[in-house]
Amino acid sequence: MHIAEGFLPLEWCAVWYAIAVPIVAYGIYKAKKLRDRERGVMPLLAVAGAFIFVLSALKLPSVTGSCSHPTGTGLGVVLFGPSITAFLSAIALLFQALLLAHGGISTLGANTFSMGIVGPVIGWLLYLGVRKMNVGLLTSGFVAAFFADLMTYVVTAGQLAVAFPATKGGVLLSFEAFLGIFALVQVPLAIVEGIAVALVLRLLQEHGVAVELWQPKEVSRSEV
Amino acid sequence: MKFEEKATSILVALLVIGFTTLLALTTVLPEAEWSGADGQGMELIEQSLNYEPWANPIWEPPSGEIESLLFALQAAIGSLIIGYYFGLLKGRKEGENT
Numbered sequence: 001m002h003i004a005e006g007f008l009p010l011e012w013c014a015v016w017y018a019i020a021v022p023i024v025a026y027g028i029y030k031a032k033k034l035r036d037r038e039r040g041v042m043p044l045l046a047v048a049g050a051f052i053f054v055l056s057a058l059k060l061p062s063v064t065g066s067c068s069h070p071t072g073t074g075l076g077v078v079l080f081g082p083s084i085t086a087f088l089s090a091i092a093l094l095f096q097a098l099l100l101a102h103g104g105i106s107t108l109g110a111n112t113f114s115m116g117i118v119g120p121v122i123g124w125l126l127y128l129g130v131r132k133m134n135v136g137l138l139t140s141g142f143v144a145a146f147f148a149d150l151m152t153y154v155v156t157a158g159q160l161a162v163a164f165p166a167t168k169g170g171v172l173l174s175f176e177a178f179l180g181i182f183a184l185v186q187v188p189l190a191i192v193e194g195i196a197v198a199l200v201l202r203l204l205q206e207h208g209v210a211v212e213l214w215q216p217k218e219v220s221r222s223e224v
Numbered sequence: 225m226k227f228e229e230k231a232t233s234i235l236v237a238l239l240v241i242g243f244t245t246l247l248a249l250t251t252v253l254p255e256a257e258w259s260g261a262d263g264q265g266m267e268l269i270e271q272s273l274n275y276e277p278w279a280n281p282i283w284e285p286p287s288g289e290i291e292s293l294l295f296a297l298q299a300a301i302g303s304l305i306i307g308y309y310f311g312l313l314k315g316r317k318e319g320e321n322t
Contacts, residue, residue, distance in 0.1 A: 001262065003265075004262070004266045005277065005281045005282075007277050043309050043312060050306050054302035054306070057299040061249050063249060065253045065257065065258065066256065066258060067260050067261065068261040096298070099283075100298075101281035153261075160269065164273055177268065181264045182265060188246060199235040203310065207317065
């Protein structure tokens with residue numbers, strides 16, 4: 001899902017930055033508020049960020065004969081909701097843009113939009129949906145992570161398609177071509193990522209951590 | 225609940241199986257190149273659309289070895305934090321019990 005440095009026309013770089021920056025800023029604000037309210041939760045916040053670091057560093061082989069990497073955003077979104085996850089994702093993406101030439105500064109907005117925002121938001125909404133239907137925490141965590149991961153790549157395909165529509169066939173044909181590269185490869189990876197998130201949630205539960213306590217207010221209240 | 229008791233072991237087993245299956249794919253598909261999907265996407269843009277990226281990375285790892293070093297570092301930083309946290313939880317629990 002890393003759109004490389006310079007690989008998006010300038011106007012699209014600007015569009016994705018314009019959307020991503022306020023959301024990441026809001027995430028920083030929410031993280032600060034959380035810190036002021038409850039210092040003790042900071043290590044858990046670090047774990048959510050660290051999980052993104054670990055998972056997004058692992059390039060795994062897949063059924064397509066190509067490699068891709070999970071995103072690791074599922075854990076953050078289950079624990080802290082989407083805006084803080086956007087902030088945590090931006091940190092990992094910045095690290096990779098500066099030190100690994102993966103992604104880039106010009107495309108940081110676009111990559112944050114897919115991996116840090118839309119993927120996690122979809123995972124989050126589905127998580128809330130299945131949670132409301134009384135599905136267990138671990139299964140719901142799996143659902144969140146699976147879709148946060150997979151949808152990130154669908155969004156990347158969409159971003160590339162709108163920036164590079166095919167001369168004949170337009171955006172849709174481009175979308176299909178990019179999905180062909182990014183989607184199927186991701187399905188097995190998203191499953192593995194879902195299992196990893198369920199495992200971490202389980203370990204947190206085992207250690208008596210109130211996993212759903214730090215989610216955005218509207219949710220934790222309706223749960224209690 | 226049986227699953228509840230064994231959930232951790234089941235999930236660890238599933239994770240190991242999942243990871244091993246992905247690795248095993250490399251023997252099932254001997255002709256595949258195992259290149260990165262990200263790179264394939266960029267290649268498609270460069271080749272079929274004749275697009276020239278207008279900016280280059282500020283700094284690029286000079287070799288595959290150094291790149292994998294930095295990826296390992298990224299994973300290590302993350303693992304360290306996660307491990308520290310679970311150690312902290314365990315230590316606290318033991319402290320309470322004594």
